[in-house]
Amino acid sequence: MARSNLSNSRTGADLAQATRLMAAGKTARAERILRKLLKSDPANAEALHLAGVARHRAGKPAQAVDLVEKAIRAAPRDARFHRTLGDILHTGGRHEEAAACYRAVTALDPGRSTGLVDNLHIFAAVSL
Numbered sequence: 001m002a003r004s005n006l007s008n009s010r011t012g013a014d015l016a017q018a019t020r021l022m023a024a025g026k027t028a029r030a031e032r033i034l035r036k037l038l039k040s041d042p043a044n045a046e047a048l049h050l051a052g053v054a055r056h057r058a059g060k061p062a063q064a065v066d067l068v069e070k071a072i073r074a075a076p077r078d079a080r081f082h083r084t085l086g087d088i089l090h091t092g093g094r095h096e097e098a099a100a101c102y103r104a105v106t107a108l109d110p111g112r113s114t115g116l117v118d119n120l121h122i123f124a125a126v127s128l
Contacts, residue, residue: 011037015046027054045075053084061092079109 014037021030034051037044052067068085075081086101105112 011041011044011047015050018047018050022050022054022057027057030054031058043070043074045071045078045081048074049078049081049084052088056088056091061088064088077108079105079112082108 014033018030018033018037021027021033031051031054034047034054037047038051041047048067048071052064052071055061055067056064065085065088068081068088071081072078072085082101082104086098086105089095089101090098
């Protein structure tokens with residue numbers, strides 16, 4: 001049990017470090033940490049999500065979509081992951097798919113308005 005707690009503690013520290021690096025614009029360094037983390041825990045939803053964000057920032061939208069979809073499969077009730085996928089799809093002009101993601105955000109987290117606002121952005125983009 002102590003080993004599991006140590007492993008969880010290390011995973012949390014690695015995720016925190018990768019998040020800080022991403023915030024500082026050091027995406028490549030963050031990705032190295034995330035790849036190592038995913039090698040030992042390939043179903044870690046948070047690491048998959050962050051790796052998807054990193055791939056998107058690196059201009060690799062197909063890889064980003066794949067990673068975030070894996071995060072969603074690992075943690076389907078996490079509205080943040082659906083929001084990220086919607087943002088990536090929207091940026092790539094895949095508005096209908098993005099809208100479906102934003103509807104999922106609204107359904108999963110009805111107390112927040114982000115899903116509704118994002119759907120309005122999609123409507124505006126498609127209507128122009």
